[in-house]
Amino acid sequence: MHDTIPIAEVMLEDVVTASPDATATEAATLLCDEGVSSVVVVRDGEPVGIVTEGDFVAHLCDRTDLGGLELREIMSTPLTTIEATASIVDAVELCRTTDVEHLPVVSSDEDATELVGIVTTIELSYYVPQLVRRATDTREQPPRRRVRTDTLYERDDWTFEYRGADETTVSVGDVARFSKPISEAEVEAFADVTGDTNRVHLDAAYAAETRFGKRIVHGVLATGLISAALARLPGLTIYLSQESSFRAPLSIGEDATAVCEIVEDLGRAKYRIETTVTDGDGTVVLEGSAVVLVDDLPPMATREDDATPAQ
Structure with missing residues (x-):
């Protein structure tokens, strides 16, 4: 029952982070050394952006000076986050509506936004594979038909x-x-x-x-x-x-x-x-x-x- 399972139970707690003034080369090295697909950009302990493998691919197509750029110039922002108390279903719906694959998880403290983990569509797919891959279907519904049923009996409340x-x-x-x-x-x-x-x-x-x-x-x-x-x-x-x-x-x-x-x-x-x-x-x-x-x-x-x- 995935709407009763909070993200805190499935998130990865060891989040790879870097500061906004770190270079793209430093972030790419982190991705390689840590075996992760994203680096969360943190300023004064608060998550402000993210750089993913996909971001590097996109920027490499347009820039020859990528390695020396600071992350503040290439990170995805504003950052889409989710609270640790939200459910797995909430996370999937957020991934769908925002078209992101990485969700930094933050605490529910109103006084400060603290990074406590990260969840990706990979982790979510272990629990809800159909929710992750299913796309909205806008096809026109075919007409209603009465068909012969190959059942032995029916009941009035069916x-x-x-x-x-x-x-x-x-x-x-x-x-x-x-x-x-x-x-x-x-x-x-x-x-x-x-x-x-x-x-x-x-x-x-x-x-x-x-x-x-x-x-x-x-x-x-x-x-x-x-x-x-x-x-x-x-x-x-x-x-x-x-x-x-x-x-x-x-x-x-x-x-x-x-x-x-x-x-x-x-x-x-x-x-x-x-x-x-x-x-x-x-x-x-x-x-x-x-x-x-x-x-x-x-x-x-x-x-x-x-x-x-x-x-």
Whole structure:
């Protein structure tokens, strides 16, 4: 649940720094000797700028006198920083909106800005790879279609929505959504079936003392909603892989919605799908990427579908 993990728990505390009057050559030597990708420029203990490997590449293309220049002349400023109490999700969103890959971490003291660490997209990608690499998608949504579902049964409190250009096959841009409430009984049944009897899912008094403050749904149970959405795509969908990051806890009793968007045709009936699960308030609790194989429906299912009266 990445919105509960502060940057202080994942940042690098040994930050390589230099003063504004240090030369580019001195900073480049630090990068090489320390094996880092950035030098934070500090004045009187306060971070004021940063010089990265990318900065050196950019300046080398334009200047022949780079080595003797002071860092104050080439550093990136104003500096984008993040407080140590911010979450991993906050850091990812800040990287996205400011288009930076290095975030110096500062203390939350209002009287002084103290450099306490640094986090980069490399560290963040260990925890939330999909958040780091996912770009905003502004493609027009395909039209909504009603499609045949290859499921044995449905329940009244489940909802399914499919948007696709063709109701008989899947293609890039298609989106499927599946929603259902997750009850206390289902959480307890899941714990019994899987053996995951972690008390944070089952014991209210125990869960109240954790960082979540209450019982939460198993993360893998939330992931199962993605499988439910995929099961309702045209054809027989077969999981090949699933990569997921858990961004926030899912409360018991809430409606949860899985959204699956086909983003890439990998050939030979294989597709890459971006997957998301949100809670009843629209908060993203899980985000990831799946690869599936879509086979034709078995002949029996096709005959049953042909025999079903039109609605």
